[in-house]
Amino acid sequence: MTSMSKPFIDKHLPKNKLGLSVRNYEGVMSTLCAGCGHDSVTAALVQAFWELDLAPESAAKVSGIGCSSKTTAYFMGQSHGINCVHGRMPSVATGANAANGDLNYIGISGDGDSLSIGFGQFAHSIRRNLNMLYILENNGVYGLTKGQFSAAADYGSKSKKGIENDQMPIDPCVQALTLGAGFVARAFSGDKTQLVPLIKAGLKHKGFALIDVISPCVTFNDHAGSTKSYAHTYKYYHPLVHTDFVAHADEVTGAYDQDGAMRVTMQDGGELFLRKTESDYDPRDRAQAIETLLMNKTEGEIRTGLLYLNSDLPDMQAANKLPKTPLNQVPYESLTPGKAALAKLQARYR
Amino acid sequence: MKPTDTRDPDYYHKVVDCQWACPAHTPVPEYIRLIAQGEFTEAYLVNRRSNVFPGILGRVCDRPCEPACRRGRVEEEPVAICRLKRVAADHRDEVKHLVPQKPASTNGKKIALIGAGPASLTVANDLAPLGYECTIFEAHHRPGGLMIANIPSFRLPEEVLDEEIGYILDQGVELKTGHRIESLQALSESGYDAVFIGSGAPKGKDLRIEGRDEADANIHIGIDWLESVAFEHVDKIGKEVLIIGVGNTAMDCCRTSLRLGADDVKVMARKPRQFFKASPWELEDAEDENVDILVNHSPKRFVVENGKLTGMEFELMEYQLDEDGRITDTKIAGTKIIPCTDVILAIGQENAFPWIERDIGIEFDKWGVPIVDETTFESTRKGIFFGGDSAFGPKNIIWAVEHGHQAAISIHKHCEGSALDSRLPRGVNLQSAKMGVNEWMYSNSYTGEHRRQMPLAELKARLSNRKMEVETGYTAEQIATEVQRCLNCDVQTVFEAPLCKECDACMDICPVDCLSIVPVAEEAELRQSLRVPANNKDQDLFVSEPLKDTGRVMIKDENLCLHCGLCAERCPTAAWDMQDADIFIPHVDDETRKVAAE
Ligand SMILES: Cc1cc2nc3c(=O)[nH]c(=O)nc-3n(C[C@H](O)[C@H](O)[C@H](O)COP(=O)(O)OP(=O)(O)OC[C@H]3O[C@@H](n4cnc5c(N)ncnc54)[C@H](O)[C@@H]3O)c2cc1C
Ligand SMILES: Cc1ncc(C[n+]2csc(CCOP(=O)(O)OP(=O)(O)O)c2C)c(N)n1
Ligand code: SF4
Ligand code: SF4
Ligand code: SF4
Ligand SMILES: [Mg+2]
Numbered sequence: 029m030t031s032m033s034k035p036f037i038d039k040h041l042p043k044n045k046l047g048l049s050v051r052n053y054e055g056v057m058s059t060l061c062a063g064c065g066h067d068s069v070t071a072a073l074v075q076a077f078w079e080l081d082l083a084p085e086s087a088a089k090v091s092g093i094g095c096s097s098k099t100t101a102y103f104m105g106q107s108h109g110i111n112c113v114h115g116r117m118p119s120v121a122t123g124a125n126a127a128n129g130d131l132n133y134i135g136i137s138g139d140g141d142s143l144s145i146g147f148g149q150f151a152h153s154i155r156r157n158l159n160m161l162y163i164l165e166n167n168g169v170y171g172l173t174k175g176q177f178s179a180a181a182d183y184g185s186k187s188k189k190g191i192e193n194d195q196m197p198i199d200p201c202v203q204a205l206t207l208g209a210g211f212v213a214r215a216f217s218g219d220k221t222q223l224v225p226l227i228k229a230g231l232k233h234k235g236f237a238l239i240d241v242i243s244p245c246v247t248f249n250d251h252a253g254s255t256k257s258y259a260h261t262y263k264y265y266h267p268l269v270h271t272d273f274v275a276h277a278d279e280v281t282g283a284y285d286q287d288g289a290m291r292v293t294m295q296d297g298g299e300l301f302l303r304k305t306e307s308d309y310d311p312r313d314r315a316q317a318i319e320t321l322l323m324n325k326t327e328g329e330i331r332t333g334l335l336y337l338n339s340d341l342p343d344m345q346a347a348n349k350l351p352k353t354p355l356n357q358v359p360y361e362s363l364t365p366g367k368a369a370l371a372k373l374q375a376r377y378r
Numbered sequence: 379m380k381p382t383d384t385r386d387p388d389y390y391h392k393v394v395d396c397q398w399a400c401p402a403h404t405p406v407p408e409y410i411r412l413i414a415q416g417e418f419t420e421a422y423l424v425n426r427r428s429n430v431f432p433g434i435l436g437r438v439c440d441r442p443c444e445p446a447c448r449r450g451r452v453e454e455e456p457v458a459i460c461r462l463k464r465v466a467a468d469h470r471d472e473v474k475h476l477v478p479q480k481p482a483s484t485n486g487k488k489i490a491l492i493g494a495g496p497a498s499l500t501v502a503n504d505l506a507p508l509g510y511e512c513t514i515f516e517a518h519h520r521p522g523g524l525m526i527a528n529i530p531s532f533r534l535p536e537e538v539l540d541e542e543i544g545y546i547l548d549q550g551v552e553l554k555t556g557h558r559i560e561s562l563q564a565l566s567e568s569g570y571d572a573v574f575i576g577s578g579a580p581k582g583k584d585l586r587i588e589g590r591d592e593a594d595a596n597i598h599i600g601i602d603w604l605e606s607v608a609f610e611h612v613d614k615i616g617k618e619v620l621i622i623g624v625g626n627t628a629m630d631c632c633r634t635s636l637r638l639g640a641d642d643v644k645v646m647a648r649k650p651r652q653f654f655k656a657s658p659w660e661l662e663d664a665e666d667e668n669v670d671i672l673v674n675h676s677p678k679r680f681v682v683e684n685g686k687l688t689g690m691e692f693e694l695m696e697y698q699l700d701e702d703g704r705i706t707d708t709k710i711a712g713t714k715i716i717p718c719t720d721v722i723l724a725i726g727q728e729n730a731f732p733w734i735e736r737d738i739g740i741e742f743d744k745w746g747v748p749i750v751d752e753t754t755f756e757s758t759r760k761g762i763f764f765g766g767d768s769a770f771g772p773k774n775i776i777w778a779v780e781h782g783h784q785a786a787i788s789i790h791k792h793c794e795g796s797a798l799d800s801r802l803p804r805g806v807n808l809q810s811a812k813m814g815v816n817e818w819m820y821s822n823s824y825t826g827e828h829r830r831q832m833p834l835a836e837l838k839a840r841l842s843n844r845k846m847e848v849e850t851g852y853t854a855e856q857i858a859t860e861v862q863r864c865l866n867c868d869v870q871t872v873f874e875a876p877l878c879k880e881c882d883a884c885m886d887i888c889p890v891d892c893l894s895i896v897p898v899a900e901e902a903e904l905r906q907s908l909r910v911p912a913n914n915k916d917q918d919l920f921v922s923e924p925l926k927d928t929g930r931v932m933i934k935d936e937n938l939c940l941h942c943g944l945c946a947e948r949c950p951t952a953a954w955d956m957q958d959a960d961i962f963i964p965h966v967d968d969e970t971r972k973v974a975a976e
Contacts, residue, residue: 030947031816034889035824037452040910040938041891063881063950071886218880246881246950258879262927 033057045081053078055105060095063250065217065243065258066165070102072220073134073163076227077104080275088124088131092117092146095172096138096165096243115146118153121160122344128354129345132231133160139180140170143198147179150200154207154236159343161230161237164200165217167245168256175248186253201335202321204238205314210338211237212317213271214331216261217244226334228273234295235343242330261330268309268320269333272301295339302334311337379901379921381931384872387806390959392918393936394867396459399446401780403963404428406443406459407868411820413465414861421466423476428963430500430546430779433538436464437849438529440657440774448867451914452890452938455829457864458852465857467538473545478507480550485509487793490570492559495523496775497766498576499546500782504966505789506549514551515565517558518609521547523578524767525775527605530630531845532637562734562762572761572789575748576778579767581730585622585723589680593687593721597680600627600724607634607844616719618642620690622677625655628724632669635722637844644716645671648695652703663848667837681715689717727772747771754798755785761792786966802969805962810955811869812946818956820866822943824889827863830856866941870959873932875923877953880930884945884954885909890938893945898924898931908933 033056038049053074058067077087089109091097097117100109112120121135142150142164153162168181177185180200181193204212211233215223223241230237242261244250250257272289275298290311292300302311310316317336344350355363382389392398396406404425412421425432429439439460447456487510491498494516502512520526522539547553559565559577566573582599584590590597596616600623606612619635621628624647632643645664647654650673654661665671675692682688692714698707729747734740739759741749748757750764757764765781767773788798811819833850840846852860885893894908904919905912912919912935922932946954962968 030887030944032823032942032944034887034944035826035940035942037824037889037938037940039453061950062948063879063883065881067886068882071882218882220882244881246879250879250950258881259927262880 029059029062030057044078046083048078048084050074050078053084053104055102058099058102060098061247063246064095064171065167065241065245066096066099067102068217068220069163069165069223069241069243070099072217072223072227073103075220076224076231079224080228080231082132082231086130086132088128088133089136090117090121090124090133090160091136092138092141093172094138094141094170095245096167097136097141098172099165100134100136115141115144115149117141117146118149118158122153122156122158125158125160125344126350128356129159129350129352130354133158134231135160135162137162137164138171139164139166139168139178139200143179143200147198151203151207154204154209154238156344157208157210157235157341157347159235159345161227161233161239163227164238164240165243166200166240166256167243167249168254169245169249171245171248175245182255185255186251188248188251190253199321200238200240202318204236205318205321205336208341209238209336210235210341211334212336213237213239213334214242215239216242216265216330216332218258218262219265222267222270222332225271225273228275229271229294229300229334232273232275232294232296232298233337233339235339235341255328264328264330266329266331267305267333268331268335269311270303270305271334272303274299274301292337292339300337302337305333311335314338379898379904379919381923382918382920384920387804387961389918390806390808390868390870391804391961393870393939394959394961395446395448396443396457397868397961399442400428401442401777402428402783403961404443405868405961407864407866409466410457410459410462410861410864411866413462413857414821418466418469419471419473419476422470422473425463425466426473426477427965429776430503430782431496431542431775432463433467433542434525434534435776436460436462436467437538438525438534439463439776442776448865448938449863452865452940453826453828458829458832458860461830461832461852462857462860465852468851474548477545478503478549480548481507481509483509484511484550487511487571488569489513489572489574489789490515490565491574491576492565493523493575493577493766493768494518494521494543494553494555495576495578495766495778496525497523497768497778497782497785498574499543500779501574501576501765501786501789502551503546503549504783504786506546506551508790508967508970510789510793512551514553515557515559516553516555519555521553521555523576524601527608528601528627528630530604530608530634532633532840532848533630535845535847558733560733562740563738566738566762571793572763574763574765574785574789575757575768576764576766576782577731577768579727579729579772581728582723583726583728585677585725587677587679589682589687592682592685593680596687596720598720598722600631600722601727603722604630604634607638612638614639616640618718619644619720619722620716620718621645621722621724623647623724623726624671625724625726626657626660627727628722629656629660629664631722631724632664633667634844635720636667636669636841640720643669644718645669646675646677646690646692646716647671647673648676649705650674650697666834667841675714675716676710678713680721687718687721689715690721691715727767729768729771731768753784753801754788755781756788756792756798763788783965787964787969790966790969802964802972804964807960807962808870808872808957809960811943811958812955816947818869818943819958820869821862822866822869822941822956824940824942825859825862827859829863830860867939868959868961869941869943869956871934871939871941871943871945872955872957873920873922873934874953874955875925875932877951878922878925878932879951880925880927881950883948883950887944887948889942889944890940892935892937892939894933894935895925895930896933897929904933905935908935910935912937
C-alpha cells in the first residue's frame with residue numbers, strides 16, 4: 029500500500045463516449061501489498077469498463093473474503109458493492125441478479141474463497157448460469173490469512189518455508205467446463221493485453237463468465253519453487269487464443285479479421301474476434317477444452333485465453349422467466365398487492 | 379531505442395525543467411524546499427551562487443524557467459518560481475558575512491571590466507574572492523547598468539539593487555563611476571591581464587519618418603528617456619502619450635508615463651497580440667493600470683502643427699494568417715490620425731562600440747556585433763572578453779549573469795595560461811531520498827491548489843509615486859501554498875532493471891500514466907505504443923535495459939511525472955527508487971578547487 033492515494037489528474041487522458049476518463053472508474057486507495065497481482069486485475073477492470081463506455085454506477089460488485097475479495101472497493105467507486113461472508117458471494121449475487129437484472133454484475137473471489145469454503149456455491153452459480161462476470165484471482169494461497177496453500181496450489185509446489193504441497197489441485201476452469209459454463213477463460217495479471225479484452229467479453233457475455241486470473245501473491249507465494257509466482261508464470265505462459273472485443277459494429281476493421289479470426293456476435297451486443305495462436309485449438313469444442321487443460325501438460329505450460337465459448341445458453345433470468353423490470357422500478361402496489369391478494373394465493377395451496 | 383545512459387549528467391538535469399531552462403541553472407526545487415522549511419537565508423544563498431542577484435531577479439527576471447515548468451503542463455499554470463525567489467530575498471537574515479569575502483591578499487592579476495551592469499558585476503563577483511584585482515569602469519555615476527538606468531523603481535527598488543551590488547563591491551572590487559572608456563586600445567595598453575567588456579547594447583532605435591525632426595522636442599527614445607527619468611533629469615510628460623512598439627521597454631515607458639502626469643497612454647502595436655514581444659505578465663500589469671494597447675497600427679508620420687507635435691498618423695493593417703499563425707499577406711485598410719502630446723519610441727536596441735578601434739584585432743559582423751565565442755566568450759583578440767548584451771545583442775539580466783560566470787572561468791584560464799575550452803564538465807550526484815517505508819526526504823504529496831496571485835499596491839497610490847513598488851510580495855499563507863505546488867522534479871525516479879518482476883504495480887499507480895512496459899522499438903513507434911502516447915517531443919523517454927522475464931523494457935515518459943514517488947512506494951522490489959539529483963554546475967572557484975586537488 030502507498031502513503032497516499034493517487035492524485036486525480038486527467039487532463040492528459042482521452043474521454044470515452046460518456047465524457048469520462050479512465051480515472052473516473054477508479055475507487056479508493058488499495059491497501060494490498062505493493063506488487064500484488066490483484067491490484068493489476070483491478071486496473072484491468074477499470075480499463076475495460078471505461079473502454080466499454082459503461083456508466084461506472086452500472087456496476088454491481090460482489091465478493092467474498094480474502095485479499096482478492098477486498099478489491100471491489102478499489103474500482104468503480106461510484107457503484108454499489110457488497111463483501112459477503114466467506115465463500116457466499118454467489119448466493120448474494122443470485123438474489124441481487126433476480127431483483128435487478130439491469131446491472132453489470134462483477135464477482136470477485138479468490139482461489140480460497142471459491143475452491144474451499146465456497147466450492148459448492150461456485151458450482152451452483154455456474155449451473156444456474158447467473159449473468160455475471162466471475163473473476164477468480166488465483167494465487168495458490170490464502171493471502172489474507174498469511175499464505176496457507178489453497179486448493180488451487182499445484183502438486184509439488186513449494187511454500188515460502190519450503191514445504192511441498194502433497195494434494196492435487198482443483199482447476200476452476202475444468203470445473204466450470206464440466207458444470208456447463210458458457211464462457212471459460214484463463215489469464216494472467218501481468219498481461220493486460222489479454223486480460224482487458226477478456227474482461228470486456230466476459231461483461232458482454234449473457235450468462236456466467238469465468239475468468240481464472242493467475243494473480244501472484246507477492247508476499248507469500250512469489251518465491252522460487254512456487255508455480256504461481258511472476259517469474260514462473262512468465263516462463264510458462266502460453267496463450268492459446270487471442271481475444272479482441274469490439275463493442276460497436278462501426279469500429280470493426282479489417283485488422284480483426286486477419287489470420288482467419290473467428291467472429292462471434294454477442295447476445296448483449298458487440299463482436300468477438302478469436303484468433304488462434306496455436307494450430308488446432310477451437311474454443312467452441314468443450315471436449316477439446318477439457319482435454320487441453322487436463323492432458324498433454326508438457327513442460328508445465330500455463331494455457332490461457334478464452335478456452336471455451338458458448339453464447340447460446342439461456343441465463344438464469346431467461347430460464348426462470350423472471351420479470352425484465354428491476355424490482356426497484358416496479359410500482360409499490362404491484363410489488364405488494366395487499367392482504368386480499370395474499371389470501372387468494374394461499375387459498376390455492378389449501 | 380537504446381537503453382538510456384543516465385550517467386550523462388544532462389539526462390536528469392533536463393528532467394528538472396526549470397533548472398534546465400534557467401540560463402544560470404539555478405537549482406529551483408532545492409531553494410523552494412528550503413523556503414518551505416523556513417530556511418530563507420539558505421534559500422537566498424543557494425540562489426546567489428547561481429544567479430548572483432536573487433533580490434533583483436526575484437522581481438524582474440525574464441523567468442524562462444516558468445514557461446518550462448512541469449507544473450504548467452500538469453495543470454494550468456507554472457509554479458511562481460520568480461516570486462518565490464523574492465520570498466527568499468525578502469525574508470533572509472543578514473548575509474553580509476555569508477557571501478564570498480574580500481581575500482586576505484590578491485594574486486596580482488589585474489582585470490579591467492567595462493560597464494557596471496550585471497555581466498561585469500558577475501565576473502567581478504566570481505573573480506575577486508579568488509584574489510583577482512578587478513576594476514570596473516562605469517560611464518554613469520551609479521553602478522547597475524540598465525537595472526538602475528532603465529528598469530523603473532516601481533518594479534525594482536533602488537535599495538534592493540544597492541544592497542546586492544554592495545555584496546560584490548565589498549569583495550574588494552574597485553568601481554570607477556563617471557568614467558567612460560573612450561579607447562579600448564588605450565585601456566588594453568595600460569597593464570591589465572584581461573579585459574571584460576560588459577557595456578551593454580546602449581543605442582535605442584529611432585524612427586525616421588515624416589515630421590521626425592520638426593517634432594523632436596516631444597519625441598523620445600525609450601531607453602534614453604527612461605534613463606533620464608531614473609537619473610531625475612526628466613520628471614514630467616504631456617497628457618496624451620503614444621508608445622511605439624510593444625516589447626518590454628514599451629511596457630516600462632507606458633507605466634512610467636502614467637506616473638509622470640500622463641492620463642491617456644496608448645501602446646501602438648503594428649501586429650496582432652500573438653506577435654507581441656513583451657512578457658504576458660508585463661502586458662497584464664500595464665493593462666491593469668488602464669493602458670490601452672492598440673493592435674494593427676503601423677506608424678506613417680508625425681503630425682506637426684505650428685512646429686509642435688499634435689498627433690501621429692497610422693496605417694491600419696490587415697493580416698492574413700495561415701494555419702500555423704504565420705502572416706502570409708498584409709493589406710493596408712486605411713489610415714487614422716491619433717492625437718497626442720508626446721511619442722516614446724520603444725522599437726528596439728542596438729549595440730554600439732564607437733570606443734573600440736577597428737584595427738586592434740577585434741572583429742565585428744556586418745551588424746556591428748562583435749564576433750564572440752559562445753563557450754568561452756573570448757573575442758577574436760586574446761585576453762579580451764565580451765558578455766551580457768554587448769556579446770550577442772540585447773537579452774536579459776539572467777543571461778548577462780550566465781555570460782559573466784562563463785567569462786570568469788575563461789579569464790581565470792587565460793591568466794593561468796591554460797586552454798580556455800578545457801572546462802570542467804557538468805555532473806550529477808544521486809542520493810536516495812528514502813527515509814523509511816513510504817517515507818521520503820521531501821514532501822511527495824500533491825496539492826491541487828492553483829498559482830497564487832501577487833498582491834499589488836493600491837492603484838491610485840502607486841500612480842502618484844514613481845518609486846512605490848507595485849508588487850508587495852507574497853503573504854505567509856500564499857508562500858505556504860505556493861511552495862507545495864512545486865513537484866520536486868530534482869527528486870528523480872531511478873530504475874534498476876534487474877530488480878523488476880513486471881508486476882505492473884508502478885504502471886497502475888502512476889497518476890499521470892507515464893510508465894509502460896512494452897517491447898522495445900524505434901523512438902517514433904515507441905512513443906505511440908505507450909499507455910498514453912508521448913507526444914511532447916521536447917521531453918525524453920527513459921528506456922531501461924531489457925527486463926529479465928520477458929525481455930520487454932520499462933519506458934518512462936518524463937513529460938508529466940509528478941515525482942510523487944508512488945511507483946517507488948508500490949514497487950515490491952525497490953526497482954524504482956526516488957533519488958535526489960544534485961546537478962553540478964561548475965563555476966570558476968570549482969575550477970580552482972580542481973587545480974588544488976590535482
Ligand atoms: C527598459 C528595459 C527594461 C528591461 N527590463 C528587464 C527586466 O525586467 N528583466 C530583465 O531580465 N532584463 C530587462 N532588461 C534587459 C536587461 O536590463 C539587460 O539585458 C541587462 O541589463 C544587460 O546587462 P549588461 O551587463 O550586459 O549591460 P547593461 O546593463 O546594459 O550595462 C552596461 C553598462 O555599461 C556602461 N557602459 C557602456 N559603455 C561604456 C563605456 N564605454 N565605458 C564605461 N561604461 C560603459 C553603461 O553605462 C551601463 O551602465 C530591460 C532592458 C530595458 C532597456
Ligand atoms: C467463515 C470464514 N472462515 C475462514 C475465514 C478466514 N479466511 C479469511 S480469508 C481466507 C482465505 C482467502 O483466500 P483467497 O480467497 O485465495 O484470497 P487471497 O487472500 O489469497 O486473495 C480465509 C480462510 C473467514 N474469514 N471466514
Ligand atoms: S498477502 Fe498476498 S494476496 Fe494479500 S495483498 Fe499481499 S500480496 Fe496480495
Ligand atoms: S514543478 Fe518545481 S521543480 Fe518542477 S519545473 Fe516547476 S519549479 Fe521546477
Ligand atoms: S512495481 Fe517494481 S517490480 Fe513491479 S513492474 Fe514496477 S518496477 Fe517492476
Ligand atoms: Mg488466494
